[in-house]
Amino acid sequence: MKAFGWLAVVVLSVAAWNGSAPAAHAAPGCRQLDAALPWYGDVRERLQAVIDAHSTCTGTWKRPTQAVALFDWDNTEVKNDISDATLAWMLRHDKIRQPADWHATSRYITEAATTALREACGTATPAGRPLPTSTNVACADEILAVREGKTHDEQEAFSGYNQRWSNGAYVWTVALTTGYTAEEVTEFAQAAKRENLDAPIGAEQTIGTTTVPGYVRIYPQIKDLIGTLQAHGVRTWVISASSEVVAKVWSPEIGIPTNQVIGVRSVYDTNGKQTPHVRGCGGQPDGADTVITYVDGKRCWANQVVFGVQGPTAFEPFDVDKRQILAAGDSTTDVTFVDDATAAHLAINRDKTELMCRAYDNADGKWLINPMFIDPYPQRVDPYLCATDGRTNPDGSTGPLLRSDGTVIADQKDTVF
Template identity: 25%
Template structure:
């Protein structure tokens, strides 16, 4: 995972309760196991062969298949099952529609929660190259929110969303809050930023959060794949000064991953999702019948907030692991291996957040890497995939995609956004 018509209130979007969400997907998620072949679609031909071999060797067609010990697969969500990141898209959607249930004082506290004071890393500067200090930019964003809260009719004021979006305070709020998210994630351990983004859901019910997530998904699926630079207000430079940041808009469904999930289930192999987003947000995309993945809500392992009186708090759930990197292995061990006694037969991911779960389980026959030509830990797994290219027992396989269209391509190589040449490795 890589972090990152107007509706005036949460009441204007269709509310999907956890119970309704569960009932919608139960039928789709538990069909009888009737063996079917993987649709080659836009899979690399070598990957089609490797995946089909794994399905045949571990699914219901295998003589060693035991229905009381069903094999299972685990998928990362953002940038693996979909193109781009649904929680980062939700961050921008929440900003754009000012869908907060926070008083100004609550917002000010969440804004600073668990984030160290001081300057961000050197890459995060003002547009004229000056360091940006956490407390300075937090003060600016707090001032913007207090104005927006007092003036927007969806909060405590009387102005329409269109009027608000034309204001300098809104322009400043959008650019600086998104800048803060990227700066926090890159300047400090990623756990700080990934949890920080969740705290803005404070005081929402699960139904309200999932309604907002569904609206955000639909908007992003209909949006163009495009990178947009947002610059804060030059007339309201505040304490931090003028900053700018870029967001990659748009989401696309990876039809090949969705098809693989259905093929696995048809062959008696269960499907789970392990995500570094909050689980209740990903449950909407993974389980809602409109999107077609058919993953039951209980099969999604992700980040979690503590609840109080049926609403989210700004506290991470006590005793729940941080589901990223080595933490994804912890989650699979604690939730799945502890129950089943064995690891996943297939794991799919795209980034450092997935590298450990791709390689940590002796039961895993194949690790599917959506190829984003990255270095780091996932780069090491990708190097192994490249070295094993074409081998019938390859432990890792690379699957290419075109970031201009969001579609997979029948190749191990990928095409990065803004580039015109496919590459295999970083």
């Protein structure tokens, strides 16, 4: 089936849509999603129905506070990853500084990873000085490998953290800008943004000996969705597992103001220099490095920043009458806050098990699935093993994925691609 092969999916989607979005019709002059931008099946129509049913323009939204929609960033609003794009630019321009000790870059980095980084990057560069990653191929390769969570020889790079609250590699990637001010990191991200937006779709680059994507593109469908939500009085936010500083550089490209961006928030020293540590959520202290915008941590940060929930309660679902009406994501990273949405859960299919298990199970009839808008993945051959390995546990193991009523989600076939 092609990425935008419609008929079978239209039938399936209409059957799955249970009418839970109130019927509403656009009033004259109310913005509608651009019909010229292709969505999968009837996803555009269903999104428009949700917008019209929660709209200050149509008059259906009567509450005193604005409706809210939350969007992941990487591979949800754009094709490719802005953290990866910024890191690649930094490696090519020798912007990563030699740490005094690689152990200091993360509370959760393993001995295998620190040894591999020390051997690859050497000790000749004094602490605090830029590593020559543009010419030291082994160092660049090792940093890119650890960014993915394992050393170049496939040993685990991080351990000992709650994997529903954080991701060791993500926090470490943010920590690679330790010693810089937020303004300096902004400059790096702006340079990477210009380069990646100017590069043609499909462009690649070689860092060390590693081939990585060389372009980023805004998805026009998502930009149109955000603009339409805003025109109907819905407040739109970015909730990203990238550095918040980097995400704020990109958010204007899609029409979301920088004060409505939540990402990984670094701790800064008294001189305004970034430290390797991050701010906390849900009662976890700043600098403990326990909770970032990752899986259940994304719910925590959304609840804390968007809705003002303080303390451990931020880890729990917020009031069903006040939380986000719509949420969108592409990965297991996003599954909790996307599932919390009350009117529509938009899943961009990037073949991530926990998210796609919930999306295909469609327990409340409000899940919408769309392939990636650029270079979508082919159909997954084997079913998602939701019933045995669908959920990532805090220790990183996997187990059965359960619905809210405690029943097990059956294995699911990949049908939207």
